[in-house]
Amino acid sequence: MIRFLLKGIIRDRSRSFFPGIIVSTGVFITVVMYCWVQGIFNDMFSVTARFQTGHVKVVTRAYHEEEKRLPNDLALLQSDSLSAALQQQYPQIIWKERIRFAGLLDVPDENGETRVQGPVFGMALNLLTRDAFDRKILDLEMTLTAGHMPDNTGEILITEQFAGRLNIQPGDTVTFMGMTMYGSMVMQNLRISGTVKFGISTMDRSTIIVDIETAREMLDMQNAAGEIVGFFRDFIYRNETAADLAGEFNRNYSHSGDEFAPTMLTLVDQGGLREIMSYTRTMMAVMIVIFMFILSVILWNTGLIGGIRRYREIGIRLAMGEPKDKLYFTMIGEAALIGLFGSAIGTVLGLLVAWYLQRYGVDLTGVMKNVNVLLANKLRAQITPVSYFVGFIPGMFAIILGTALSGLGIYKRSTASLFKEFEE
Amino acid sequence: MENKIVELQQVDKAYRMGRHEFLALKKVNLVIEKGEFCGLVGPSGSGKTTLLNIVGTLDTPTAGRAMVLNHGLENLTHRQAARLRSRYIGFIFQTFNLLPVYTVYENVEFPLLLLGRPEPERHKMVMEALESVHLLDKLDNRPAQLSGGESQRVAIARSIVKKPQLVLADEPTANLDAENSHHILRIMRELNSRYNITFLFSTHDEKVISYLRRKISLVDGRIVSDEHLRPEENHATASDL
Numbered sequence: 001m002i003r004f005l006l007k008g009i010i011r012d013r014s015r016s017f018f019p020g021i022i023v024s025t026g027v028f029i030t031v032v033m034y035c036w037v038q039g040i041f042n043d044m045f046s047v048t049a050r051f052q053t054g055h056v057k058v059v060t061r062a063y064h065e066e067e068k069r070l071p072n073d074l075a076l077l078q079s080d081s082l083s084a085a086l087q088q089q090y091p092q093i094i095w096k097e098r099i100r101f102a103g104l105l106d107v108p109d110e111n112g113e114t115r116v117q118g119p120v121f122g123m124a125l126n127l128l129t130r131d132a133f134d135r136k137i138l139d140l141e142m143t144l145t146a147g148h149m150p151d152n153t154g155e156i157l158i159t160e161q162f163a164g165r166l167n168i169q170p171g172d173t174v175t176f177m178g179m180t181m182y183g184s185m186v187m188q189n190l191r192i193s194g195t196v197k198f199g200i201s202t203m204d205r206s207t208i209i210v211d212i213e214t215a216r217e218m219l220d221m222q223n224a225a226g227e228i229v230g231f232f233r234d235f236i237y238r239n240e241t242a243a244d245l246a247g248e249f250n251r252n253y254s255h256s257g258d259e260f261a262p263t264m265l266t267l268v269d270q271g272g273l274r275e276i277m278s279y280t281r282t283m284m285a286v287m288i289v290i291f292m293f294i295l296s297v298i299l300w301n302t303g304l305i306g307g308i309r310r311y312r313e314i315g316i317r318l319a320m321g322e323p324k325d326k327l328y329f330t331m332i333g334e335a336a337l338i339g340l341f342g343s344a345i346g347t348v349l350g351l352l353v354a355w356y357l358q359r360y361g362v363d364l365t366g367v368m369k370n371v372n373v374l375l376a377n378k379l380r381a382q383i384t385p386v387s388y389f390v391g392f393i394p395g396m397f398a399i400i401l402g403t404a405l406s407g408l409g410i411y412k413r414s415t416a417s418l419f420k421e422f423e424e
Numbered sequence: 425m426e427n428k429i430v431e432l433q434q435v436d437k438a439y440r441m442g443r444h445e446f447l448a449l450k451k452v453n454l455v456i457e458k459g460e461f462c463g464l465v466g467p468s469g470s471g472k473t474t475l476l477n478i479v480g481t482l483d484t485p486t487a488g489r490a491m492v493l494n495h496g497l498e499n500l501t502h503r504q505a506a507r508l509r510s511r512y513i514g515f516i517f518q519t520f521n522l523l524p525v526y527t528v529y530e531n532v533e534f535p536l537l538l539l540g541r542p543e544p545e546r547h548k549m550v551m552e553a554l555e556s557v558h559l560l561d562k563l564d565n566r567p568a569q570l571s572g573g574e575s576q577r578v579a580i581a582r583s584i585v586k587k588p589q590l591v592l593a594d595e596p597t598a599n600l601d602a603e604n605s606h607h608i609l610r611i612m613r614e615l616n617s618r619y620n621i622t623f624l625f626s627t628h629d630e631k632v633i634s635y636l637r638r639k640i641s642l643v644d645g646r647i648v649s650d651e652h653l654r655p656e657e658n659h660a661t662a663s664d665l
Contacts, residue, residue, distance in 0.1 A: 001537045004530065011525040316521050319482065321510025322538055323503050415505075416483035419473045419594050419626075422517040 001330075009334055014309065016338050019302050023342030023399050024349065026295040027391035030288060031350025032357075032381070034390045037284055039358060039382035041277070045237055045267060047200055050137050051123070053270040054229025055237050056093065056246055058086065062259040063226065067270075070100050072181050072219060072226050076262060079225035086228060090245060094233060096134055097225035099124040099215045103178025103186075105208065107166050116166050120176065122208050124215030128153070137231065140196060140209070146170050147194025150211055155193040157209040163195045165206075170194050176208075180220035188218040199378060242266040292394040292401075299402025303335075307406050312422070314410060319418045328410050335403035336396065343395030350391060357381035428491070429590050429622050430456040430479050435488035437474050437645075448474040449485070450645040456624060458589065461616045462638035463625035471645040472626040473594065479624060480513055480592045481505040493589055510538045514583030514621075516593035520575040522567040522582075528554070529563040532581045539586060553585040554578075556618070557611055573604030580608060584615055590622045597629050609635045 009016045049055055059067070063074040076082060079097050086095045105120040125134035127150050135141065140149060145160045147170025163169060169192070176188045190210070198204055216222055232238065249264040268274040307314070317327055361380035437449040449471045456462060456479075464472040477483035478490055481497060482505075490497040493512050500508070509515075514535075522531045532553055536546045554560050557577040567575055576596060583591050593612070597605035613635055616623050625632055633639060641649040 001540075004526075004534070004537055007530065008523075008525050312521060313523055316517075316523065318506075319480075319509070319515050320535055320538060321506045321508070321513070323506040325503075415502075416477050418482055419476060419517070422519055422521050422594070 005330060005334055006337070009337060015306060015334070016341075019299060019306075019335070019338050019399060019402075020342040020345070022295065022298055022302060023339050023395045024346035026291060026398060027343045027346025027395040028350040028353075030291060030394050031347055031387060031391040032353050033287070034284065035350070035354035035381040035383055035387050036357065036379075037280060038384050038387070039354075039380045041280060042382045043380060044276075045273070048271060048273065049231070049237060049267055051198075051200070051203060053265070053267050053273075054096075054227075055232050055267050056230040056242050057265050057270065058082070058095075058228040058230070058249070058262050059226070059265070060260045061254065061263045064263055064265065065259075070102050070226070072099065072101060072179075072221060072224075073183060074260070075099070075181060075221060075224045075226045076228065077224050077260075079228060080223055082262060083225075083228055086230070090230070090249075092233060093230035093245070094133055095228055095230045096125065097212060097228050098134075099212060099219065099221060099226045101178060101215065101219060101226075103176055105166065105206075106175040106177055107168055107172070108175065118162070118166055118206060120162075120206050120208055122176070122210055122215065124210045124212045127157075127209065127211040128213070137235075138198075138209075143196040143198055145195050145197050147192065150193045153211060153214045153217070154189070154191055155211070156190045156214070157194050157196050158192050159204045159207045160195040160197045161204045162206045162208075163192070168192060176218065178219070180218075181224060182220055184220070186218055186220070190214075237267055239266065239268060288390075288394055292398050295394055295398030296401040296405075299335075299399050300405045301402075303403045303406025304409075307409055314413065315418050315421055318410075318413060318415055324410050324413075328407050331407045331410075332400060332403050335399045339396045339399035340392075342399070343392045346395060347388065347391045351383060351387060354381040354383050354387065358383055427457045427459075428455055429458050429460075429493060430454065430624075431489075431491040432478070432485075433489040435478065435485040435490055437471075437478065437483070438486040448645050449478075452488070452645070452647055454640065454647065454650075456590075456622060458622055459616065459620045460638055461613060461623045461636060462640060463627050463632060463636040464640050464642055465628060465633060466642035467628065469644075470642040472642055474645075475642070476592050476594055476624070476626045479590070480515065481508050510535065511586070512589045514586070514588040514591040516576070516579050516583050516591060516596045518595040518598045520567070520572070520579045520599070522575055522578055524567050527564050527566055528559060528570070528578050531567070531578055532585050535582060535586045549585050549587075550581075553581040556584070556615060557581045571604075572600050573607060576600060576604070576608050577611065580611060580615070584619065584621060587619060588621060590624065592624050592626075594626045595629065596625065597627070597632055602631065605629070605631045 058076070060074050060076055063071055066074065083095050083097055101122045103120055103122070105118050106114050107116045109115040126132040127135060140157065150156060168174060171192065173189050173191050176190055178186050180186050196209065243266055246264040246266050253261060254263040255261045268277060314327065318324065358381045361378040363378045432452050432454040435449055435452040436447060439446045439448055452475065464475055466472050478485055478497065479492060481492055481500065484497050493508060495508055523534065529550055532550045533546055536549060554563065557580050559574065559577055559581065562570065562574060570578065596608065600608065609632060612623055615621055625636070627633065637653055639651045639653055640647055
């Protein structure tokens with residue numbers, strides 16, 4: 001019987017082809033959108049972790065509460081011993097000290113007078129060691145567009161866009177004006193060794209990258225660090241492990257009464273990422289449900305048209321003694337088979353497009369110009385294990401629901417009128 | 425008693441048409457025995473198709489007692505009626521009603537698939553049925569590739585392939601020319617003789633009537649005459665053609 005039904009599905013193209021196309025299209029869109037959202041998510045996590053949060057981060061509780069204003073007056077003291085302790089206690093994580101700061105960058109003319117000024121965001125990390133982890137994690141060699149990496153203290157990298165705006169180039173000297181850890185004013189001459197382009201609008205706008213020892217000297221932060229960031233050695237963020245780690249650390253070190261006690265935060269605890277993640281997942285689920293509903297309605301309609309077209313065939317089968325429920329479930333079985341094939345085709349096509357988007361991405365530099373979240377200008381999709389089956393959920397559900405609704409007509413069909421119907 | 429295929433006693437069938445009730449069958453009494461070759465004859469609206477529906481378990485009487493193949497229709501569920509049809513009753517329709525996407529072989533095979541017969545047995549039975557309607561050379565043709573006469577012969581093969589006890593044929597010659605009509609009627613009469621299958625026609629075609637051994641005339645839902653005929657002498661069998 002199954003072979004008999006299969007022959008019918010294959011030979012009667014309007015029974016299989018059009019519903020198949022509808023399912024394939026729906027599944028295709030679902031897979032591409034899912035991979036796209038996953039890619040944006042993954043990219044956002046990756047960029048945020050690399051530039052801002054790490055997979056986990058240790059700061060003082062007071063620093064965490066006022067993190068938006070980069071409060072280095074609330075930084076971690078004796079950071080070297082804390083780093084060493086963390087390295088010993090959690091060897092599965094690579095721990096790195098960082099200082100983030102803000103101020104004004106002054107560009108002098110040939111007479112030493114201010115030619116141009118601009119607000120600047122600074123990030124200090126270990127730059128001077130050639131194989132330094134921080135150089136690798138920010139991919140600094142690859143992002144270098146002119147000049148060279150800093151070789152000495154007092155040398156900095158500046159983003160290409162910022163350098164262009166200030167009309168400066170590698171070899172020029174600029175003056176950083178800001179505040180030390182203790183609140184006094186600092187004016188420090190820095191030499192530009194090279195320009196970089198991260199491809200992230202927020203970072204490219206007005207950033208300088210400074211070696212951490214230069215920053216410590218400049219900001220009077222000897223043996224202190226604004227934050228100690230940690231990365232899993234394989235650079236894959238595992239939320240549960242990170243949460244366990246943070247929970248254990250905070251139980252041991254984060255005393256409730258001491259606002260300067262170190263506290264460990266996971267990636268999703270920072271920058272509202274947990275909310276974004278939860279919101280996006282909810283939106284994704286809502287989108288899939290809406291999609292299933294729309295597909296179901298279309299396939300219901302297709303099923304009704306098919307039912308009209310197959311009206312005579314259904315009548316013959318009823319007359320010949322095929323029970324109504326068997327006929328109904330046979331049609332649902334046919335639909336499931338078409339749904340399976342349609343979903344498989346849609347998934348393959350969706351994965352192909354997702355693969356292309358994963359490999360080449362879509363450059364949205366123009367759109368991202370004024371965006372303030374850490375997101376790469378080139379957005380990419382990401383194929384995950386879920387991508388291989390996520391499309392089957394709306395695909396199968398929609399066609400089965402559509403057929404189940406349209407097929408209810410079988411139960412309303414009166415066998416008493418079959419002879420009359422067949423006279424025409 | 426065992427020879428009775430159909431037994432109707434005081435059967436009424438009423439249809440509601442708006443506020444009015446239309447009585448399509450009135451106090452019908454009828455007995456059809458195994459192996460009969462009989463027809464319901466009468467003008468349009470006389471109740472032929474209604475009676476055929478009841479005998480074919482496609483409908484139930486409003487009043488009276490109807491026994492078909494030893495099953496009382498009053499207590500039959502839809503599923504039981506479907507099972508009775510799939511096992512013991514064959515149908516031939518005026519417009520052939522073959523399944524268009526399937527070949528001749530597959531169309532004839534379908535009733536056996538419903539019965540869950542194994543493949544070797546199905547093959548044997550389908551070939552035998554197609555051989556009896558002289559269509560072994562059209563096994564792989566689709567209905568669209570057949571003439572009207574050939575299509576009706578496929579429909580006959582489909583109706584008798586499961587060796588039913590009763591075949592119901594509604595105006596089987598209505599869409600055929602005279603030559604094809606005679607051809608399929610001879611085939612049906614031969615099948616009736618060879619397998620002792622009971623045939624019940626609904627017709628007002630004189631050609632069909634000329635082949636009947638029993639003519640049941642209906643007018644306004646009542647049986648007005650029930651005649652036994654002897655038509656064998658007038659017609660050659662299909663094998664003589």
